[in-house]
Amino acid sequence: MKAASKGRFLLKRVFSLIIPEFIRVFVYPVFRGRSVVNPLHKRTLNALINNSKLYERFSEVSLTQDKLLAKLWVERHAPWVKTPTVYRVARTFSGLDLESFEGSGFIKTNHSCGYNYFFNKGAKVPPDVVESFDLALTQKFNEAAVEWSYKYVRPRIYIEEVVESDLPDIELRDYKVFVVFGKAKMIQVDCDRFTNHRRSLFDVEWNELNVEFEYPSYDLKIERPERLTEMLEAAERIAMPFQFCRVDFYIAKDEIVFGEVSHYPEGGYGRFSPKCFEKEIIDATEEGRLFLDRYYV
Incomplete structure (x- = not known):
């Protein structure tokens, strides 16, 4: 999982560096099996x-x-x-200091999608989840797809109130x-x-x-x-x-x-x-x- 994730990020990074944005907008959907x-x-x-x-x-x-x-x-x-209330914000997963966190919440990133993990007080977070979040925090999100809105978002991880x-x-x-x-x-x-x-x-x-x-x-x-x-x-x-x-x-x-x-x-x-x-x-x-x-x- 770790190797695949890093490989995917690296491939998209190379794709972004060698192909101009305007061309990428046309070409990228082909890689996803979509219409130009x-x-x-x-x-x-x-x-x-x-x-x-x-x-x-x-x-x-x-x-x-x-x-x-x-x-x-x-x-x-x-x-x-x-x-929704934000309880904590950090630059790395360990920076959330979950051991001292009281209650429950959703752990999210502010600069990407698909990173959403429910945490309850005292629960053990699987190592692959921690690794996945920390890897995401080092990457520019959807650069290959020319999603410019993410370009200047400073990656952060945070705990947010659970909406029931x-x-x-x-x-x-x-x-x-x-x-x-x-x-x-x-x-x-x-x-x-x-x-x-x-x-x-x-x-x-x-x-x-x-x-x-x-x-x-x-x-x-x-x-x-x-x-x-x-x-x-x-x-x-x-x-x-x-x-x-x-x-x-x-x-x-x-x-x-x-x-x-x-x-x-x-x-x-x-x-x-x-x-x-x-x-x-x-x-x-x-x-x-x-x-x-x-x-x-």
Whole structure:
């Protein structure tokens, strides 16, 4: 595991050094088995995201990508949204000093995705988990994919408050709001992520879409969040400076809880089924309408 991880990071580093960014945007999806994207032609969602990688480069992009600094941005622009408490921040795993930590929390990194470990007081953290975090803290995240927003994020590891679900026997649901040209346009809800991952999509009036995005749709009905309107307003305020970003929330104890901001979901190469929906997102936004009837359940 250690050798594979270091080898993967090294390969991406070499790839980043020898191939110019503009070419990488075209070539990188081929290595992932995805369709080539033209970032100059902003007529599809993935093209818009990749355009942002190359041309939307200002401090607010980097600030909101940093999972720690993004909390400050949210507190300023959407003060009615709760931001989970951060208990400790460090530069290395050992710097968290878990032996003296009371209680439980999620261990995360602020500069990458996929690093999320639940810790409870007195528990022994497996060596491979520690090694994985420490390796991640020495790397630039997604440099090969030209994900510029991570470039100036200083890697840190931290312990964050656990946000618990209000629904018994149901995992905490996160609501991922896609904001396109300043307008909330679509909500993504992921279910059973650690067992049988399903993903459902809704428009801003909570009408379910007959569209798949990387994963099959969830079979059961997902109720409309009671504070959906406030959530959408918060997403638009948080995303105001950007031509696109996704803002993630939870609903817990009747509070809207901030998750994170993602400027390049699925790396800008996510697959929709039907594929034409990727263009419909842009068309519907520019025309100020909901999606066409054929895209609904």
